[in-house]
Amino acid sequence: MTAETTPTTGDTTGPSGGYAAARLHLLTRGEQTGPPRRAQLARLTDAWLADLLDSGPRPARPARVALVAVGGYGRGELSPRSDLDLLLLHDGGAPRAEIAAVADRLWYPVWDLGIALDHSVRSLAEAHETAADDLKVHLGLLDARHLAGDAALTAELRTGLLARWRSRAATRLPELRALGQERAERHGELPFLLEPDLKEARGGLRDATALRAVAASWVADAPRQGLDAARNVLLDVRDALHLVTGRATDRLALEDQDQVARALGLLDADTLLRRVYEAARTISYASDVTWREVGRVLRARSARRGLRGLIGGSRGIRRAPAEERAPLADGVVEQEGEVVLARSARPDRDPVLPLRAAAAAAQHGLPLALPAVHAMAAADVRLPVPWPAEAREQFITLLGAGPDTVPVWEALEAAGLVTRLLPDWERVRCRPQRNAVHRWTVDRHLVETAVRASALTRRVGRPDLLLVAALLHDIGKGWPGDHSVAGETIARDMAARIGFGPTDVDVLATLVRQHLLLIETATRRDLDDPATVAQVSEAVGGAGTLELLHALTEADALATGPAAWSSWRASLLADLVKRVAARLGDGAEPVRPAPRGRSAATAERLALDALRTGAPVVTLRPGPGEGAADEDADAADASDEPRPVGVELFVAIPERPGVLPAVAGVLALHRLTVRSAELRTADPAGQGPVLLLQWRVAAEYGSLPQAERLRADLVRALEGSLDIATRLAEREAAYRRPRRRLNAPPPRVTVAAGGSRRATVIEVRAQDAPGLLHRIGRALDAAGVHVRSAHVSTLGANAVDAFYVTGTDDAPLPPEEAAGLVRDIEAALAPGAPPAPATAG
Incomplete structure (x- = not known):
């Protein structure tokens, strides 16, 4: 049931009454939604507030007064229950009592309608002084928008604030980044939360606002592709959340998700969360790229100042020395702390280049530069199926790089390169897991499992199979029925696509089909019963597969969350594996020799x-x-x-x-x-x-x-x-x-x-x-x-x-x-x- 969002406890006649009726009609009739409705709500509110300012007496002594929208209202992002962020700006030429009377004429009608209000009254000098002392105030004023009164006064405020923001970028931007990091620690990462805060979590609306502030500094600009659409998705969800709950909330609680999904015309709550996660990932990735560029630019500026200081001035300096381009792989180099394409690289003729660049970046702990990612995505050259050997090796190298795999994978994901390489990945991408034990979405859990498995590669004779099995073990989620059964079929197709031979495909399929076998048996069955060990031995089939399954089970549990792994579970698992290994034979299979390419006659x-x-x-x-x-x-x-x-x-x-x-x-x-x-x-x-x-x-x-x-x-x-x-x-x-x-x-x-x-x-x-x-x-x-x-x-x-x-x-x-x-x-x-x-x- 849609909640009424505009209480009318005050006077319902006159300008306020007309505004209340128009507002209620806009929010409940559903004729407009999304950005058009937010823009119309802002226009309605602008006109009402302008009438309130113009309808009463001005200060007796000559004074300049302006009503200014700041923060979210300044950006025109008015959700049904949004606060009105307002500044009554004056030049300091009138007595405070007279300015206060003007403020009362504005604030009380807002309160009478039950609308939340964040207000301030400041002179131009006070506004500048407060912004200099308080970063959050400065951020809000960057979005200042004139509503009524002296437009020149508002323009003077904006001009001065923007000039100060740009001149102090070297100190303000690091402060802004620190605020975002603190906020992420408190509220988590929006793309992986079951009950996300649409505003405060990493990848939320606050981060989108921070990107606008960075752009206003002229230091760097965020990647624009998809960013506005992502921000509008989160705003649309917040609008629906306000209407469903009747509260000014940014937290998408579990009990509200089905209603919000219906309000937005979506299939179900999972579809809603997936849309939210996709938008948040776009904003998160744009933030990562932007802050990396901010750091690079500020370091370069500092270095130039240092050079000028060393030689006693800037005379003779034309530009900073060019950064060294250190080769990392064929067609891939490092420049200024990022992985970029070599001048000789041909993305349109080299289908392995994206994997080669990604593997080099992850192995060296470096980010993939955005122009390189865009160039490889734009080339749209496809790998043959099955993949050539080099592509498979580079893919395994990427998966085995540990935690540094994650940001590189996210860069490929943002450009659509992962689903181009592995079409079946689309089914698990951004898919939520409604299980309190799981801390990640399905796709991120798979990548995290590969990260965990990379630390266990010394325990197995085939680390390549372990890493690929880790990436594919839950690939069946999102399909009807048992995800292990569905995943076995998908894993066979994907393993063959990647270029593994028939025997290796069988092993990978077994690992995916049986990835829950060991932990469920160890924690739920009697290990002293010979039938238990016999059943597991028959399902596993060989000592080498058992070795891989043991490591995969541990990696899967560690990547799930703290509740999924403990020393007790580890000991039960080790006991089961020891018993099954004794039944199967001598433990791990010896390393197989590499295939020979020369005949005996040639060797002789x-x-x-x-x-x-x-x-x-x-x-x-x-x-x-x-x-x-x-x-x-x-x-x-x-x-x-x-x-x-x-x-x-x-x-x-x-x-x-x-x-x-x-x-x-x-x-x-x-x-x-x-x-x-x-x-x-x-x-x-x-x-x-x-x-x-x-x-x-x-x-x-x-x-x-x-x-x-x-x-x-x-x-x-x-x-x-x-x-x-x-x-x-x-x-x-x-x-x-x-x-x-x-x-x-x-x-x-x-x-x-x-x-x-x-x-x-x-x-x-x-x-x-x-x-x-x-x-x-x-x-x-x-x-x-x-x-x-x-x-x-x-x-x-x-x-x-x-x-x-x-x-x-x-x-x-x-x-x-x-x-x-x-x-x-x-x-x-x-x-x-x-x-x-x-x-x-």
């Missing part, structure tokens, strides 16, 4: 060439699926391991110490990212052992080096004339600005139990970084062990490596030596660790 030919020359043989060619293949390339790759990215590099060299770290170091010096690698020993024709190293590499940016250049540097490294460790350290130090260290989980080095009868298997799971494999290789060499074979995989930004090592007797290492080797590798990978001494001959 290259090994013989190395023996004949006594020097390294290096070849470089496009990998399968990346370009032309030679005549003896494998016709097909039956492995379900994700196909690596880039080109194939093959190195054959007579066996000697230091080969692995030398080759890895040379690749790092040439800015080649190792996507996969395999090392093995061959003895062609009994002429002596040869190390065969097969790599899949990709250039971080720029073109690939020539094979002969790599070979020459490898020879120098083995001879000792090329100090790789020093060169890598010098290159890192050469950056003018220090690089941010990614907040990644620490490396995990373990001995794989039962991994091999002939060797000790050392597994290393770490954050991929330039020189990582070089550091591992140096630690292995320093320990004096023999590397029989190695299998290296880079899945997104996670390195998952296995090294099969023996002692000098060609036997597996004793347990104490293996434990010591684990400690040595961990020490070599610790941040800031000095390089191990080389043992190359």
Whole structure:
């Protein structure tokens, strides 16, 4: 039932009575809604107040008086129960008693009609003084709008206030930003609240007003696309809320949402919340972009003032020195603390560019610059389906960046790039969850689960599957029936679209279908009952899937909210997983080797060439699926391991110490990212052992080096004339600005139990970084062990490596030596660790 919004306890005749009747008709007949109704209500109110001022006597002594609308009324944003923010402005030339009489003639009719009033009476000098002392007053006066009286007096006020606002922007804008941050801490984030405050929460009307104030400072302007529409959505909802409740409230309470939805002609309360969330995200993202630009501009101004001070004046200074553009990835650079597109980038011809730019931004903890986002969105070039390998790797890298994934994802979301990449995402975007345990909308919960999962990637052998399962586990919400069942079907389609092979698609589908299995069983079933363990084992199917499901369950609970996870739940879950693992087998599956791209005949030919020359043989060619293949390339790759990215590099060299770290170091010096690698020993024709190293590499940016250049540097490294460790350290130090260290989980080095009868298997799971494999290789060499074979995989930004090592007797290492080797590798990978001494001959 619509509440009457205009009490008429006072006189219903004359100007006030006519205004009350017109106001009531406007608000209850529904002939106008939205911005037209707010504008009409403001016009009605303007005319009424002007009549009140003009109908009575003015001060006896000559004086200038003006009635000014400020704040929300000044902006014309009058909702049914909005306060009237009014300033009676005068020049100070009349006695205060006479000005007070004028004020009484204005304020009492407003009170008589039961309309809330926020009023003040000030001289021009007092208005300026109050604005200088009180930021909130200054903000309200920035929207000053003349209603009646001396228009020149109002114009003088506005001109002076705007001039002061612009001259003091360096201090006022940081204060304004701090107010917004404090408000967000108190009221939360509007896009994720079940009972949001439309005005005070982050992304609400206060933030939209703050963006107007920033624009008035001439320091920066907010992204305009969709901003006015978003603000009008929140205002429309507030209008309906006032009419439904009959109260001046900004809180969209649960009990009012169905009525508000009906008043707006929406399907249901969920549709209403989704519309509110979409609008709030637009305002939140615009705020993030705007405040980032404010910070950049104010820092630049401060730097210019500092330069002028250093040289004793501004003579000769034309402009600040250009910011360095530091390359981050192919087509992507950093400039002024943001990720921008390189001058050579071609968004219209590079469908992987949005994912590459997003992954680089998240990994370096930097924001995506708005022009770059707009350029990639405008290009509208689509990825082929299934995605190419590089796109999948960049996507996994983005998901694995931890908390820095969130703002980058939001930038892609704001430009419509997420739903362009993953059309099924639209179903969960901004979808509310009416569950007190959940703190996020469905889509944000999925991203938060991936963030939580990124901290658990060292616990699993397939971090890529964990991260993608985390993003997709609730993808079935919003469809009829059990969301786990619906999600399994959707996850199969999305995983195939992303480019996973059939076996991996099955694993991802199982993880999505069973993502509640472990926690529900652990907390609701008798774990001592063999049938319980048998049922879970049958549903999971394998030890590797169990390992992934355990990590996914924990990440899901942590991303849900504080009530969903506890030490008690963790212990029950661990107990169940231990029992199921014992039934399934030996726990985690060993790391699978990377697929081979060269035939045995090719390997033997290259090994013989190395023996004949006594020097390294290096070849470089496009990998399968990346370009032309030679005549003896494998016709097909039956492995379900994700196909690596880039080109194939093959190195054959007579066996000697230091080969692995030398080759890895040379690749790092040439800015080649190792996507996969395999090392093995061959003895062609009994002429002596040869190390065969097969790599899949990709250039971080720029073109690939020539094979002969790599070979020459490898020879120098083995001879000792090329100090790789020093060169890598010098290159890192050469950056003018220090690089941010990614907040990644620490490396995990373990001995794989039962991994091999002939060797000790050392597994290393770490954050991929330039020189990582070089550091591992140096630690292995320093320990004096023999590397029989190695299998290296880079899945997104996670390195998952296995090294099969023996002692000098060609036997597996004793347990104490293996434990010591684990400690040595961990020490070599610790941040800031000095390089191990080389043992190359």
